[in-house]
Amino acid sequence: MFAILEKTAVIWELELRKMRHDQTDLLIRAIQPVLWLTIFGSVFRQFRELPLGEVSYLSFITPGVLAQSVLFIAIFTGVSLVWERDLGQLDRLLAAPAPRTSIVLGKAFSGGVKGLFQAGVIFAIAFVMGVDLIYNPIYVLAVIGVVFTFGVCFSSMSIFVTTLLNTRERVMGMMQLLTMPLFFASNALYPIEIMPRWLQIVSIINPMSYVVEALRALMITGDLSRLPVALGGMAIATFIFIGAAALAFRRVGR
Amino acid sequence: MSRAVSVASLSKSYGRLKALDNISFEVDEREIFGFLGPNGAGKTTAIKIMLGLTRPDKGHVEIFGIDVQSKPDRARENIGYVSQNLSLSNEITGYENLLISAKLYGVPSSIRKSRITEIMDLLGIQDRANDLVKKYSGGMMRRLEIGAALVHRPRLLILDEPTIGLDPQVRLVVRELLRRLVDEFGITIFLTTHDMGEADELCEKIAIINSGKIGVVDTPTNLKRSVGGDSIQFETKAPEKALSILTGKFGDTKPIAKNNTISMIVNSAETALPLLINTLTRAGVIVDAIHSHRPTLDDVFLKYAGSRLTDVEREGDYSHVKQVRRTFRRMR
Numbered sequence: 001m002f003a004i005l006e007k008t009a010v011i012w013e014l015e016l017r018k019m020r021h022d023q024t025d026l027l028i029r030a031i032q033p034v035l036w037l038t039i040f041g042s043v044f045r046q047f048r049e050l051p052l053g054e055v056s057y058l059s060f061i062t063p064g065v066l067a068q069s070v071l072f073i074a075i076f077t078g079v080s081l082v083w084e085r086d087l088g089q090l091d092r093l094l095a096a097p098a099p100r101t102s103i104v105l106g107k108a109f110s111g112g113v114k115g116l117f118q119a120g121v122i123f124a125i126a127f128v129m130g131v132d133l134i135y136n137p138i139y140v141l142a143v144i145g146v147v148f149t150f151g152v153c154f155s156s157m158s159i160f161v162t163t164l165l166n167t168r169e170r171v172m173g174m175m176q177l178l179t180m181p182l183f184f185a186s187n188a189l190y191p192i193e194i195m196p197r198w199l200q201i202v203s204i205i206n207p208m209s210y211v212v213e214a215l216r217a218l219m220i221t222g223d224l225s226r227l228p229v230a231l232g233g234m235a236i237a238t239f240i241f242i243g244a245a246a247l248a249f250r251r252v253g254r
Numbered sequence: 255m256s257r258a259v260s261v262a263s264l265s266k267s268y269g270r271l272k273a274l275d276n277i278s279f280e281v282d283e284r285e286i287f288g289f290l291g292p293n294g295a296g297k298t299t300a301i302k303i304m305l306g307l308t309r310p311d312k313g314h315v316e317i318f319g320i321d322v323q324s325k326p327d328r329a330r331e332n333i334g335y336v337s338q339n340l341s342l343s344n345e346i347t348g349y350e351n352l353l354i355s356a357k358l359y360g361v362p363s364s365i366r367k368s369r370i371t372e373i374m375d376l377l378g379i380q381d382r383a384n385d386l387v388k389k390y391s392g393g394m395m396r397r398l399e400i401g402a403a404l405v406h407r408p409r410l411l412i413l414d415e416p417t418i419g420l421d422p423q424v425r426l427v428v429r430e431l432l433r434r435l436v437d438e439f440g441i442t443i444f445l446t447t448h449d450m451g452e453a454d455e456l457c458e459k460i461a462i463i464n465s466g467k468i469g470v471v472d473t474p475t476n477l478k479r480s481v482g483g484d485s486i487q488f489e490t491k492a493p494e495k496a497l498s499i500l501t502g503k504f505g506d507t508k509p510i511a512k513n514n515t516i517s518m519i520v521n522s523a524e525t526a527l528p529l530l531i532n533t534l535t536r537a538g539v540i541v542d543a544i545h546s547h548r549p550t551l552d553d554v555f556l557k558y559a560g561s562r563l564t565d566v567e568r569e570g571d572y573s574h575v576k577q578v579r580r581t582f583r584r585m586r
Contacts, residue, residue, distance in 0.1 A: 010357040017346045017354070021386060088339025092402075095305045095335040096358040097327040 004105070007098035011106020016113060026114065030121040033069040037062065037125055044189075051191055055220060059131050063215035064188030066122045067208060070115035070147055071182060074154035075175045077111040078162030082171055085252070094252070101246045104159055108242065111155025112148040119147045132220070139218045146218065146231075149238055150211045156241035163248040182208045187216075207237035257319070258283045258410050258442035259304065264313035266299055266466075273299040274310070275466040281444055281459075283409075286436055288457035289446040290551065292563060296466040297446035298338065301414050304444070305335055318409060331359065334403030338414040340395055344388035348379060348398050351387060352405055359406030373401045377431070393424035400431065411435065413445040417452060429456050450551040450563060460551070462558045469558030474551060481549035481557055484523035486530065488544035489514050496539045504530065510556065514542075517556060519549070 019026065037058065045057035052060050084090045093103050126133055134140075161178070162171045183189075185199055186208035192200055203209045210233030217227050259281035266274040274296045281287040289297045302308035304315050306326030315322040317329040342351045352370045361369055374380045377397045379390075387395060396416070403411060416432065417425040429452065435441045447453050453460050454474045462469040462477075470477065490496050493511040500509050500518065504526055509518035520526035523546035531541055555563040 006360075007358065010354060013357070014343065014346075014354045017350050018343055021347075022345050088337050088341050089343060091307070091337045091339070092335070092341035092355075093358070094307055095330060095333070095337075096355075097330040097360070098358055099327075 004099045004102045007102035008105040008109065010098070011093065011103055012109045015107060015110030019110065019114070026117050029069065029073055029114075029118065032072070033065050033118065033122050034125055036065045036068070037122075037129060040189075041065075041129075051193060056132075058126075058129065059133075059220050060191075060216075061189055062122065062126045062131050062133070063219050064186075064212050066119060066147065066219075067150065067186075067212045067215060068183050068188055069118040069122065070151050071154050071179060071208065073114045073118060074111040074151045075158045075179060077107055077155035078158030078160075079168065079171055079175065081107060081159055082162050082166075082168045086168065090252070100249050100252075104156065104245045104249045105242070107159060108152045108155040108245070111158075112151035115147045115151030116144060119143065134219055134222055139222070143215060143218050146211065146214050146234070149234060153207065153234065153238040153241050156238070156245040160241060160245040160248050163245065163252060182206060186212055188212050207234060210234045210237070256283050257281070258285075258317070259287075259444060260316045260319075261300075261304070262313050262315075264300070264303060264315065265311045266296075266303065266308065267311055272466045274303070276313070277463070277466070277468045278313075279461050279468060279471050281410075281442060283442050284436060284440050285458045286432065286443040286445070286456055288453045288460045289444075289463050290448070290450065290453040290457075290460050290555070290563070291446075291463035291559070292448050295448075295463045297463060298414055299466075300463075301335075301412055301444075301446065304412060305330065305333065331406070332409050334406070334408035334411045336399050336403045336411070336413040336416060338418060340399065342387055342395065342399055342402060344390075344395075345386065347384050347386055348390065348394075349374075349383040351398060351402055355402040356405040361406050369405055369407075373404055376404075376434075377401045393420055393427060396420060396424070396428055397431065400428070404435070407439075408441070410442045410444065413443065415447060416445055417447070417449065425452070432456060448563065450555070454551050462555055464555075464559035464561070470554075477551065477554040478549045481519055481553045483519050483521040483549070484526070484546050485517065485519055485549050485553040485556075486523060486526065486544065486546045487515055487517050488530075489542045490516065490534070490539055491542065492539050495537070496534055499533060499537050499539065500530070503533070510561070512562065517553075517562060519553060519557065520546075 041058045041061055044061075047057070050057065081090070123133065158175065161174055165171050165174055181202070185202045186206050187203065188208065192203050192209070195203060210230045213226060214230035214234060217224055217230065257280055261280070262278050264274050264277050265272070277300065289300065291297055299308065303310045304317065304322065306322045306329060318332050320329045320332070322329045349370065352373060353366065356366045356369060374383055377400070379394055379397060382390065382394065387398065390398065400413070400416070413432075417428050420428065432443055433456065436443060445456070458473060459471060460474055460477060461471040472480070491514060493514055493516055496516055497509055497511050500516075504518060504520045509516050527544065527546060531544070534541055552563050555561075
């Protein structure tokens with residue numbers, strides 16, 4: 001167990017060092033949430049029919065856009081893994097005396113860190129755009145925790161899918177296919193109540209909904225009544241995906 | 255002398271393709287052992303099994319007496335592996351790559367720094383330590399690659415085609431480095447190559463491998479001696495006819511034809527050449543060109559694998575080598 005954590009830290013460090021030397025990727029990815037908030041948010045705030053209570057539409061979708069940008073960045077963890085395998089870089093890690101699970105965890109944790117950068121960007125934009133966020137340090141810390149976990153969760157999912165599909169082309173296609181329903185069949189852009197009945201059922205099994213719910217409670221409403229459910233749902237999804245990824249990854253060179 | 259590697263009746267198939275067909279060999283400590291064979295002969299498969307990355311269908315591998323199948327991580331602690339591809343992360347610095355390798359192999363933090371400096375000195379890349387690897391030349395990358403495999407002071411270094419895609423002078427530098435590792439540090443080296451010159455110059459022992467089978471294992475000198483004579487090659491426009499005339503007449507090695515060129519091994523070229531030309535001319539076969547030379551490893555390959563390495567190489571799957579070279583360029 002100790003060996004797994006120790007080697008996980010090494011793989012994690014490797015990923016973070018790569019990130020430190022090449023920040024363009026992170027910068028480019030920061031543009032997308034800006035566009036969502038400024039364009040999509042500005043247009044859709046004109047509709048007054050959404051049952052949002054006292055919250056403005058921009059405030060409503062800020063946590064949703066954060067979750068979405070973390071989802072998009074995490075989903076590429078798997079793609080980079082296939083890429084490294086094709087280049088032969090993965091062989092170096094596999095030939096080392098490191099438990100296979102630590103490779104999965106190290107990569108997934110780096111996905112979590114990338115998610116945190118997104119959170120930083122979104123907090124900044126939301127502040128500039130006058131979104132009324134909760135700046136209580138405890139809440140902010142909790143947001144950091146949620147975002148990190150979510151990044152790990154979807155990075156694991158992406159590693160799992162990648163390991164099953166094997167080729168870069170298939171993985172890219174599958175990720176495109178998965179991100180759409182994950183994003184739109186969730187409460188990221190609109191409340192679940194306005195969805196058709198069948199979609200509501202889908203959104204209940206969609207881990208994204210729980211993440212957005214947790215983020216919305218912690219960033220905007222401050223209403224923590226449903227937080228345990230949201231965190232619970234997220235934790236279950238994270239455990240399932242880490243487990244699935246670790247199991248699947250065993251096939252890739254023992 | 256103790257055994258560094260012991261491989262016993264290893265077989266591995268991918269579908270209908272037999273990548274390895276019941277191979278066995280042993281590598282002594284402090285020797286350079288080479289797998290010589292064309293691409294697709296099963297060399298990389300053998301390495302993957304030795305590292306515990308691929309499960310064999312049959313047979314087993316021991317590294318310094320440790321069974322790779324049951325204790326892969328313990329075996330891996332003793333191995334430094336340099337793959338055919340560039341396996342380092344080119345988006346971080348050379349120093350960082352060595353640091354990560356040191357941590358990955360559990361080098362204690364107290365000696366990590368000195369170990370890395372030592373290796374940088376050995377490789378002669380100290381002044382580029384803090385440059386990103388993608389700015390390195392191909393030769394520096396390869397040296398760093400070998401360095402990264404050495405940080406944990408492995409007793410066995412496994413290299414898959416260590417000089418592939420390198421310029422001739424860089425090849426020389428890499429070969430010298432490998433030689434030094436054995437002479438000065440007592441490391442055992444297992445390498446694969448399809449370069450006869452490299453095998454001849456570098457290896458103390460060579461296994462000839464083709465289509466998943468080992469033809470013979472011996473020292474380069476013994477192998478060349480075992481060919482037992484001189485190699486003759488000649489060109490003619492009637493190769494089939496020439497073959498049927500010559501088979502059985504000169505030594506026990508079968509002449510083989512490749513397009514219009516016929517290769518054969520004879521006891522002594524001095525006496526065989528005139529006889530050969532006379533015999534053929536009398537039968538109406540015209541010899542357009544002929545030459546003879548002392549046996550090379552290519553002749554050894556001909557004898558034990560039944561084809562010329564250079565020919566297999568030309569016909570065989572060369573695309574993979576090209577791919578590696580392309581990767582090299584892209585990463586540079």
